Amino acid sequence: MLSVAQVDKRYPNGVLALAGLNLTVAAGEILAVVGGSGCGKSTLLRLIAGLDSPTAGRIALDGTPVTAPRAEIGLVFQEPRLMPWLTIDQNVAFGIRHLPADERTRRVSECLARVGLASRSGHWPRELSGGQAQRAALARALVGRPKVLLLDEPFSSLDALTRGDLQEHLLDLWGDDQPTMILVTHDIEEALFLADRVVVMQPDPGRIRTEFVPPLARPRDRTDPDFLRCKRRLLADLGHASGFSRQRVAATV
């Protein structure tokens, strides 16, 4: 279980990015965090990943505080961030560099096959398409079999077709070890398609506005009337959270 308790984050420039944030994520849960830009959702993910430390409050995984990056917590960034000087298999091996060489080779090729990149193993990152590069990044995060997988808008720079394909693929991959997943996104459809629970954040200072458990059976269908109903509901929450509807009302009056 991952717990975020009374967490504040103030940046050196004085900006209060998060204030009094509380969040508990059960093992194996898929949680989506949505919100407009500047609501602190990426900050939250960086804190959980141990890349930054909170100004106040506590983050713990299974009772142990997270103060620095940990092997049990994997992170997929918005960009693939593959090392351009390493081939794809070497990039994936980054995550398990402490293992003996033969074990490493086996795990890497297994993982690459799992994300559909077996044939790209010896290629340079520059030879991959955007979707393939993000698959490789996913493989790099998963190869160490983390308990928690954090995803920071992982598919936002991909085209709609590739994005849909990778979302399904992600669910499929989750089925293997069923890690806890926290997905930060601004794509409501993505959140509803993937998550067991959706948390809506609002800015100034960043905090949780509301939570929503979509009453949708899996596998989910983006065109299903229930799915669309959830989408409308979430859109309304989000519009409210960013102050958008209030502004619009003010503009029309």
Next chain:
Amino acid sequence: MSAHAETASACGAALAAASVKETEASPGHAWPHTAWPGGNRLIGFILPLGLALAWEAAVAVHWADGRLLPTPSRILAALATLAQSGELAGHVLATLQRVALGFAFGVAAGTVLGAVSGYWTLARQLIDPTLQALRNIPSIAWVPMFILWFGIFETSKVILIAVGVFFPIYLSLSASIRGVDRKLVEVGRIFRFSHREMITRILLPATLPSYVVALRSGLGLGWMFVVAAEFMGAEDGLGFLLIDGQQTGRPAVILASITSFAVLGKLTDWLLASVSARFLTWQDSFKPAE
């Protein structure tokens, strides 16, 4: 869940099939378009050879006077004479040795200090202002002091060359370490890299391309400074040959020395560039059309 799994694996299979096809037809693995693989490089010889031939012809038909600017044939003859007497080899070896030593010391010092000041802010604050100030002194200005301190022989020459080589290496390395993509460094942090791993597995490869450029410009400066060093009283070396040619009124010898500098400089740069190219095949760089 199962329907999704099927879709995903079907997509995976299609993707794998597509990528196999792509590999076969990949332009990166295709043969060069030219019928003769070395053809492109030989283009570089057209300009110097053309100019040489034009000058040779101009002097032959008495359009120009070849006395102060000797023809290529006379330069080659001078080179041949120097080579036969063994004199040329001696000068070339002496100069090469000075450049090699000066380059080695300059690169070593520039690399160590550049790496330290790029990676460690406190060290940067401590040494960088001083080095930046020293950088603005023309290296030749040190010659009188170097001669006083290290004597007229090899030491002062090698140190002068090393100083010239040092600055581009130092500057470029410390700047390029600071310019390494934060995003890649964060990947290292996520995987809990130690300082050493961060340096060897991320900073070093990331700075390699600009480091190679710095090495090449450092080497160029090395060749420049060796002439200055040999002007300040040497008994051998191509710079000595140059002065000797001037003092004995033999322009062909001066040009023979200059030609040797050009050839040696180009050769050593080519050597450096081709050795380093093997480590930089990963670069996704601009490749102009042929």
